[in-house]
Amino acid sequence: MIIYALINFRHAKGAIPDQEFHNGWFGRWAWVLVPVIVLSIDLTIASSASSTLSSVESHDKADVTVKVIGSQWKWTYEYMDDDIKIVSNLKKLEPTDPLYLRDVDDPLVLPTGKRVRFLLTSSDVLHNWGIAEIVPKKINIPGYINETWTHITKEGTYRGQCYENCGTGHAFMPAVVRAVSPTEYEQWKVTRKAQQAQAAAEASADKVWAKAELMAKGEAVYTKNCLACHQANGQGLPGVFPALAGSKIANNSAALAEHIAIVVKGKAGTAMAAWGHN
Known part of the structure; x- marks a missing residue:
């Protein structure tokens, strides 16, 4: 016309x-x-x-409610009704492994046949959590709660990722859900709560730790939280994550206070997250 x-x-x-x-x-x-x-x-x-x-956007009553917190670069899952917390980090695998950059050390465990509600937020920047096969992605916004839900009908392992470009470590932030039967899920909750209670008791006990025990615990913490960025050999990723090997702070007992401050409070202007709240 x-x-x-x-x-x-x-x-x-x-x-x-x-x-x-x-x-x-x-x-x-x-x-x-x-x-x-x-x-x-x-x-x-x-x-x-x-x-x-x-x-x-359904707001019907849920059988399980999980709070999903995005952080650079890991997911924290809090079971709101069971006082269970999972910190899910990238699992260290060789590049030749089929699950390289797609697997985590501690996946989110959910029951099949139940209505699961997700509350999504972030502790730093914008993230976006989702598992294409079972739950639509939804943005994680700092200081704001988004909501979505799922109803899984088939047991198995489902894989997703952060769908928001959340920084230089974006590729190291997969999301994994392990769906199990309701019976197995209840058994897992009992075991998980017992493990958390034992860890809390150890942390609060007035035990004098041997150096070997402290080294083993330190290695476990490093593997879970630091390895993805700083690498197993401490060399980091050139141009992205600094090396700890040869670092004047990490290898200098005189700089212990500065080292602890960086770990607890993070470092502004870099990808070093604050770990004090964990």
């Missing part, structure tokens, strides 16, 4: 604008009919989309 008007009603062809067009029947009612037609088309499309949206 526009091309037709440009060709047939151009000034060069001698077309004279109708100065009274707005006073005619069509000129008056076109302002009503056109928006009505456009709005009707929009509502037709929205009617089918609204049912999907209401399903995704």
Whole structure:
């Protein structure tokens, strides 16, 4: 219609604008009919989309509620009704392994046949958690809670990732869910709570630790939280994560206070996260 008007009603062809067009029947009612037609088309499309949206945003009572916290670069899962906390980090694998950059050391465990509600937030920057096969991705915003849910029907391991470009370590932030039967899930909760209670008791006990025990615990902490960035040999990733091997802070007993401060509070302007809240 526009091309037709440009060709047939151009000034060069001698077309004279109708100065009274707005006073005619069509000129008056076109302002009503056109928006009505456009709005009707929009509502037709929205009617089918609204049912999907209401399903995704359903707020029915959940059997399990999990808070998903994104951090650079790990996921923390808090079971709101069971006082269970999982810190899920990238699992160290060789590049030739099929699950390289796709597996974690401690996956999220969920029951099948139950309604699971997710509350999503972040401790630093924007993240985006999701598992394409079982739950739609949704953005994790610092200081804000987003919500979504799932109902898993088949046992197995499901893999996702952070779908937001959350920084230089973005590739090291996979998300893994292990779906088990309700019976196995209840057994897992009992075992997990016992393990957490034992760890808490050890941490609060007035035990004098031998150096070998401290070294073993330190290695476990490093493997779980630091290895993905600083690497197993402490050499880091050149240009991305600094090396701890040969570091004037990490290898200098005189700089112990500075070293602890960096671990606890992080380092502004870098990818070094604060670990004091863990």
